[in-house]
Amino acid sequence: MGKDIVILAIESSCDETSAAIVANGREVRSNIISSQIDIHRHFGGVVPEIASRKHIENIDAVVDAALREANTDFSGIDAVAATYGPGLVGALLVGVSYAKALAFGLGLPLIPVHHIEGHIAANYIEYKNLEPPFICLVVSGGHTNVVRINSYNDFEIMGHTRDDAAGEAYDKVARALDLPYPGGPKIDRLAKQGNADGVKFPRVMLEEGSFDFSFSGLKSAVLNYLNRCSMTGQEVSYADVAASFQKAVTDVLCAKAVAACRLTGIYRLALAGGVSANSALRAELKKVCEENSIELFIPRPVLCTDNAAMIGSAAYFEYIKGNTAGMNLNAVPGLKLGERRY
Numbered sequence: 042m043g044k045d046i047v048i049l050a051i052e053s054s055c056d057e058t059s060a061a062i063v064a065n066g067r068e069v070r071s072n073i074i075s076s077q078i079d080i081h082r083h084f085g086g087v088v089p090e091i092a093s094r095k096h097i098e099n100i101d102a103v104v105d106a107a108l109r110e111a112n113t114d115f116s117g118i119d120a121v122a123a124t125y126g127p128g129l130v131g132a133l134l135v136g137v138s139y140a141k142a143l144a145f146g147l148g149l150p151l152i153p154v155h156h157i158e159g160h161i162a163a164n165y166i167e168y169k170n171l172e173p174p175f176i177c178l179v180v181s182g183g184h185t186n187v188v189r190i191n192s193y194n195d196f197e198i199m200g201h202t203r204d205d206a207a208g209e210a211y212d213k214v215a216r217a218l219d220l221p222y223p224g225g226p227k228i229d230r231l232a233k234q235g236n237a238d239g240v241k242f243p244r245v246m247l248e249e250g251s252f253d254f255s256f257s258g259l260k261s262a263v264l265n266y267l268n269r270c271s272m273t274g275q276e277v278s279y280a281d282v283a284a285s286f287q288k289a290v291t292d293v294l295c296a297k298a299v300a301a302c303r304l305t306g307i308y309r310l311a312l313a314g315g316v317s318a319n320s321a322l323r324a325e326l327k328k329v330c331e332e333n334s335i336e337l338f339i340p341r342p343v344l345c346t347d348n349a350a351m352i353g354s355a356a357y358f359e360y361i362k363g364n365t366a367g368m369n370l371n372a373v374p375g376l377k378l379g380e381r382r383y
């Protein structure tokens with residue numbers, strides 16, 4: 042093997058300011074994550090304006106810490122990468138501008154990375170021998186996709202959500218259950234004390250053969266159930282509601298992921314995005330994958346939620362393809378998977 046390719050990666054698309062040093066796309070030398078959750082919790086969700094301001098305050102210290110933890114300095118870096126979409130525009134601009142300034146000042150290549158391609162790449166860090174093709178179930182706060190990964194740089198969306206993303210549904214239902222933001226992990230915890238068959242909620246599968254998702258009906262069913270109980274004075278077990286909602290989401294995600302593997306004949310399934318940290322989803326996927334002889338890949342939770350190491354991994358596979366940007370790189374909040382806008 043030749044010289045290591047070492048990338049300094051920056052992630053700032055939502056409410057985590059993160060910087061990482063990643064070698065050859067798979068070896069994480071540092072992964073510093075500064076979360077703003079405690080600030081946004083007061084508002085019940087991410088406030089974009091505040092997120093941008095916090096990113097700009099934190100980014101330099103986070104990059105500094107990433108270099109220090111990796112025992113290196115700027116002279117040990119071969120390229121600078123940043124998430125340039127999708128995400129909150131003001132938040133993205135902080136990481137993009139910082140990366141541009143660094144790349145320019147150091148005379149290094151600048152690598153733009155799609156946030157979801159980063160989530161998918163978290164699997165390359167966890168599983169050193171994983172190579173495309175495989176199917177990936179992407180479940181985050183903003184996205185729910187079934188993706189066929191044909192090569193490191195070629196992504197084919199088989200299905201997407203037509204309304205709420207899985208994480209968004211978790212966060213909205215959590216709010217109705219008086220749980221603080223971000224609700225996903227809180228529902229996960231509360232559901233452990235509840236009965237998943239306690240309340241009957243719908244499993245929206247859409248048309249036969251479709252890999253699309255729709256979670257807004259399920260979310261409304263939960264809200265209607267809570268309203269009905271409150272109007273009729275019926276006692277509600279929040280734990281049962283959490284467990285039943287979680288089971289309804291998990292059933293749909295697992296069914297579609299397995300169907301995608303069967304249809305394509307690719308019996309390798311990876312999980313990506315913040316909701317992959319969900320314990321019920323992880324357990325159920327393990328079960329259905331075993332039943333269907335599908336090899337399952339799930340990164341550890343810290344690589345599932347937003348972090349820069351995953352961006353550094355995806356960036357490596359872009360870098361070796363020559364996908365670098367000029368100084369006119371901009372943030373693209375609505376960037377599509379597989380799209381390159383630079």
Ligand code: KG4
Pocket residue numbers: 055180181182183184207208209211212223224225226229314315316317318319320345346347
């Ligand atoms: O991927 P991510 O960190 O940010 C986006 O790119 O959106 O995902 C954040 C989402 C939030 O909606 C959060 O509630 C959800 O992931 N999440 C979870 C769990 N941990 C995070 N949802 C369910 N169970 C969890 N354990």
Ligand code: ZN
Pocket residue numbers: 156160181182314315346347
């Ligand atoms: Zn994310």
